[in-house]
Amino acid sequence: MTEPLIQLKGISKAFGNNVILDRVDLSIYPCEALSIIGPSGTGKSTILRIIAGLLAPDEGEVYIQGERRKGWVDDLADPIGIGMVFQNAALFDSLTVDENVGFLLYQHSKLPRRRIRQLVSEKLEMVGLPGIGNLYPAELSGGMRKRVSFARAIMANPEDPKASPEVLLYDEPTAGLDPIASTVIEDLIRDLQAAQGGCSTYVMVTHQQSTIRRTSDRIIFLYGGKIQWEGSVADSESTDHQAVQQFFSGNIDGPIQAFG
């Protein structure tokens, strides 16, 4: 059986008295496209931040390629790169697109600036935005900003293959986009996967049904601090799991409590 690339074992996380994750076990396998779905506030982004190493759990362990992760946040020393595409694109407004996409290489590599600019151009081309390196984030639409954020997430240092992201984490990459712009982003996510020989691994958090359908090989449903259900897109359409049915139908009545 294939070894998981990333494994969460008994992960718990509370904010104050609010227990968000309650002994969650989750395996992410090489080459898979995994989506984490569930109602708002259920801890999906919290799981992503823990996988990325940006947040330490209160309990439990994370294994990367079978080895237990030791450091967190500033001490992180994972054997593989894990890139995150944030919901709000998280670009630096005072830097150009080129400086944003090449940020880590400009700051931390010894590559000549000319070489970094060339790598940035290649990535911008991959996300369908050639020639915009001199623009500032404020000059871009929301969809363009998300694509620039992708370009930054997939940026690799050719001199340090370990720094290349082997796993991408997408936090609501299509939130707030119109259906056509969402399709462009969903295609891009699958195209990027195919560009790496069809074998790149990503974890997606999304509420958009089209994004769930079009970008997931496997779905897990998180609610009440636990993984309550998992299956394929086809399984999600035929399941008799009441909370999953309610989630997809948007029905107010059911086991999931509606807020607001």
Ligand SMILES: Nc1ncnc2c1ncn2[C@@H]1O[C@H](COP(=O)(O)OP(=O)(O)OP(=O)(O)O)[C@@H](O)[C@H]1O
């Ligand atoms: N740094 C923090 N401090 C305090 N509470 C937090 C913090 N981060 C998250 N939370 C709380 O943890 C809960 C889970 O948040 P999280 O963002 O993981 O949910 P989510 O499932 O991604 O939600 P959504 O679908 O609305 O984006 C929420 O109640 C949130 O308010």
